[in-house]
Amino acid sequence: xxxxxxxxxxxxxxxxxxxxxxxxxxxxxxxxxxxxxxxxxxxxxxxxxxxxxxxxxxxxxxxxxxxxxxxxxxxxxxxxxxxxxxxxxxxxxxxxxxxxxxxxxxxxxxxxxxxxxxxxxxxxxxxxxxxxxxxxxxxxxxxxxxxxxxxxxxxxxxxxxxxxxxxxxxxxxxxxxxxxxxxxxxxxxxxxxxxxxxxxxxxxxxxxxxxxxxxxxxxxxxxxxxxxxxxxxxxxxxxxxxxxxxxxxxxxxxxxxxxxxxxxxxxxxxxxxxxxxxxxxxxxxxxxxxxxxxxxxxxxxxxxxxxxxxxxxxxxxxxxxxxxxxxxxxx
Numbered sequence: 001x002x003x004x005x006x007x008x009x010x011x012x013x014x015x016x017x018x019x020x021x022x023x024x025x026x027x028x029x030x031x032x033x034x035x036x037x038x039x040x041x042x043x044x045x046x047x048x049x050x051x052x053x054x055x056x057x058x059x060x061x062x063x064x065x066x067x068x069x070x071x072x073x074x075x076x077x078x079x080x081x082x083x084x085x086x087x088x089x090x091x092x093x094x095x096x097x098x099x100x101x102x103x104x105x106x107x108x109x110x111x112x113x114x115x116x117x118x119x120x121x122x123x124x125x126x127x128x129x130x131x132x133x134x135x136x137x138x139x140x141x142x143x144x145x146x147x148x149x150x151x152x153x154x155x156x157x158x159x160x161x162x163x164x165x166x167x168x169x170x171x172x173x174x175x176x177x178x179x180x181x182x183x184x185x186x187x188x189x190x191x192x193x194x195x196x197x198x199x200x201x202x203x204x205x206x207x208x209x210x211x212x213x214x215x216x217x218x219x220x221x222x223x224x225x226x227x228x229x230x231x232x233x234x235x236x237x238x239x240x241x242x243x244x245x246x247x248x249x250x251x252x253x254x255x256x257x258x259x260x261x262x263x264x265x266x267x268x269x270x271x272x273x274x275x276x277x278x279x280x281x282x283x284x285x286x287x288x289x290x291x292x293x294x295x296x297x298x299x300x301x302x303x304x305x306x307x308x309x310x311x312x313x314x315x316x317x318x319x320x321x322x323x324x325x326x327x328x329x330x331x
Contacts, residue, residue, distance in 0.1 A: 001045050006176055010042050010164055011049070017151055019162050020119060023051040027086070027117035029108055030056045032074045032185030035123035038173035039165055041180055043121065044081060055084040057111050057120075059104045062093040064189060073185050086111045097195065105155060112159045124149055124163040127170035130220035131200050138196075140294070143234075147227035166225075169217050238278035241271050245279060262327040268304045276301050287319055287330065303328050 014020055028043060030036040040056065047054060058074040060067045071087055078085035088107035108120045129149045136145035155161045165173070177184055193199050208216045245267040263283070268276055280300040284292035299312050303323050311322035321330050 002180075003045075004176070004179070006038075006168065006172065007042060007045055009167070011046055013167065014046075014050075014164055019152060019164055020050065020052070023053075024119060025053045025055070025115075025117040026119045026121050027055045027057050027108065027112045027115070028121045029104075029123070030058055030074050030077070031123075031187065032058070032070050032077075033123075033187055033190075034177045034182075034184045035125055035128075035165065035170065035173045037077075037123075037182045037184060038168075038176045039121065039123035040077075040081075041176070041182060042164075044083070055086060055115065055117060056081075057086045057088070057108055059107050060087065060089040061100050061103070062090045063100070064187070066188075070185050070187075073183070077183070084115075086115065097197065105161075109155050109159055113156070118159065120155060120159060120161050122161065122163055123165055123173070125165045125168050125170050125173060126221035127201075127205070127217045129166055129224050130217040131197055131205065133220050133224050134200050134204065135197055143227045143231050147224050147231050149224065150228055166221065167218075234274060234278055238275050238282060241267070241275050242279040242282055262324075262329045265304055265323070265326050265328060273301075276304055283330075284315070288316055290316065300328075 020026065026043065028036070028040055030040055043052070043054060046052075056074065056078040058071050060071045064070070071089070075085050075087065088111060090103060105120075111117070112120055132148045133146050136148060139145075149163065149166065151164075151166060152160055152162050176182075189195070190198060191202070193202065205217065213219055242263075245263045246261065247264065261283075263279070268279065271279075277297055280297050281292055284296055284300065288296070296315060300321055303310055303312070303321055306323050308323050308325060311320055314320050319330055321328055323329075
């Protein structure tokens with residue numbers, strides 16, 4: 001086996017960030033593109049050092065005419081490498097990025113549960129992290145959206161999603177695949193500029209690289225990494241503040257079923273605006289069926305210092321927040 005600088009980097013990353021334990025079962029999501037093949041080769045080469053059992057999963061969205069051939073290509077690679085292969089095919093073509101992502105994670109989780117894999121591993125890179133930061137920034141988001149694509153996050157109580165390549169750019173995965181002559185399957189939809197992410201990838205990132213910073217992807221990925229730690233800290237601080245503002249008797253999982261509930265304004269008034277907004281977002285996340293908007297959070301935050309009897313217009317679902325002395329009550 002040829003041991004490259006990329007092998008050493010990923011080995012150190014897995015160890016220093018505690019991404020996996022030894023002798024665990026890893027289900028690797030392989031599309032056939034350069035990032036997933038790079039990931040597969042790296043983990044396959046590191047397998048003997050960690051004692052992992054590896055499996056390959058491929059999700060056929062059925063939105064390309066060559067999707068079945070793509071799935072067969074990945075299956076043949078799995079056979080060549082002597083690795084278990086699992087295929088999930090959509091019942092009908094999945095025709096949007098968001099729908100495809102949700103279906104893909106559901107399919108991967110189901111495969112992992114049935115076959116006793118503790119980890120699902122994806123080939124998201126620093127380039128994906130940079131593109132996600134730009135995409136969410138353009139749409140409008142806070143720090144939470146800018147730090148998207150984390151190293152680890154639970155998909156279920158028993159399965160962890162892990163992304164070991166978040167410090168590796170797409171240029172590096174391409175070079176790695178060329179060095180080892182890995183048979184990349186080119187996805188034609190990646191060239192379709194009707195998708196905003198493709199325009200960011202094909203047009204905006206190269207422009208920023210050529211005119212502002214040749215290492216723009218790594219720079220943006222580092223920004224996302226910094227924001228991730230700050231978001232984790234702020235979320236924990238906001239949870240503690242929310243618990244104090246709610247008083248005793250309210251559990252996290254019970255907020256959805258307890259109306260009316262009350263927030264103590266005196267407790268919230270002493271806190272910085274950033275924490276006030278996070279508390280309001282956390283409460284609204286428990287009450288609303290959809291994610292609260294910036295406007296929802298702002299009108300609720302305004303009640304912290306509003307005159308007595310001030311109230312919001314109804315939130316989606318009909319709940320109303322009203323000032324009652326030192327309290328904000330939800331009805």
